[in-house]
Amino acid sequence: MRMTNGQVAVITGGASGIGYGLAETLADRGVRLVLSEIREEGLDKATASLAAAGAEVTAVVADVSDEASVRALADRTIAAYGRVDLVCNNAGVVSPPAPLWEQQARIWELMIGVKVLGVVHGVKAFAPLLIEQGTGHFLNTASSGGLAPLPDLTPYTTTMHAVVGLTETLDQELKRVAPGLGATVLCPGLVDTPLGQNSVALGAIDLQAGAPAALRNAAMRDAAAHFGAKLTPRAVAESAITAIEAGRVHVAPGSDVAERARARVTSLLADIAAG
């Protein structure tokens, strides 16, 4: 699907990082925005700076883990613009670094609620609108952690793998309905965003007194070991829009991502071939 002047895009988790990068990139193409976010203060600031740069933007506070909240977001979108062309299910948090056997049930519930059900709620609320139009696209943000293992982040990687599988299947389901419908999953390597700080603010990472520096250092060490240089949110957004326009189901920017995905797929195929 071409992204052009006058279209409408909804972006969840749009106040910061990759979501904000998507908003800037789409606004530059004349796309009208519904910027959605759970942190109201962040949303106000992001909306003001996009509007100051000339974007047409409607701000909606919504929690993607709450189905009614996302349904209300869809209603607000139609009330504001009467249509929707691109739905970016992007909101997310990261889990604290620890091996699987030390991860808390509370963190699993939060990650599944935001990352998996958040995307499901977005699809359920907006798919009927796209189907009625006969055209439209979903961009679901996962991670390179959805294409290959990332030790010490199982609640994160599990939900990201789910978003990859969900999107691949969704794309086929949508294409069965109309060729103008589709879905793309975004799987970047490490991106320069305040994901860690926002995850602390939203309670996904529970820092004990005295632990922050150690935890942050451990997380950074782990991340640096897995990923190459940090990407900018803007570069990630440009890659995502290019992939949507090319009709690709996957987009995975980052110098190290192909190598990690290849290692997983090679080992998977070898195991299958071995019977």
Ligand SMILES: NC(=O)c1ccc[n+]([C@@H]2O[C@H](COP(=O)([O-])OP(=O)(O)OC[C@H]3O[C@@H](n4cnc5c(N)ncnc54)[C@H](O)[C@@H]3O)[C@@H](O)[C@H]2O)c1
């Ligand atoms: N930063 C990275 O290195 C990286 C790499 C790969 C994938 N990702 C994924 O990209 C997505 C965006 O993350 P980011 O790095 O831009 O971080 P970010 O913290 O800058 O942006 C995420 C936004 O989502 C919002 N959010 C969190 N929970 C929400 C909820 N329940 N409802 C609505 N909004 C909510 C946050 O407030 C925040 O503004 C996430 O899904 C993340 O997992 C990030």
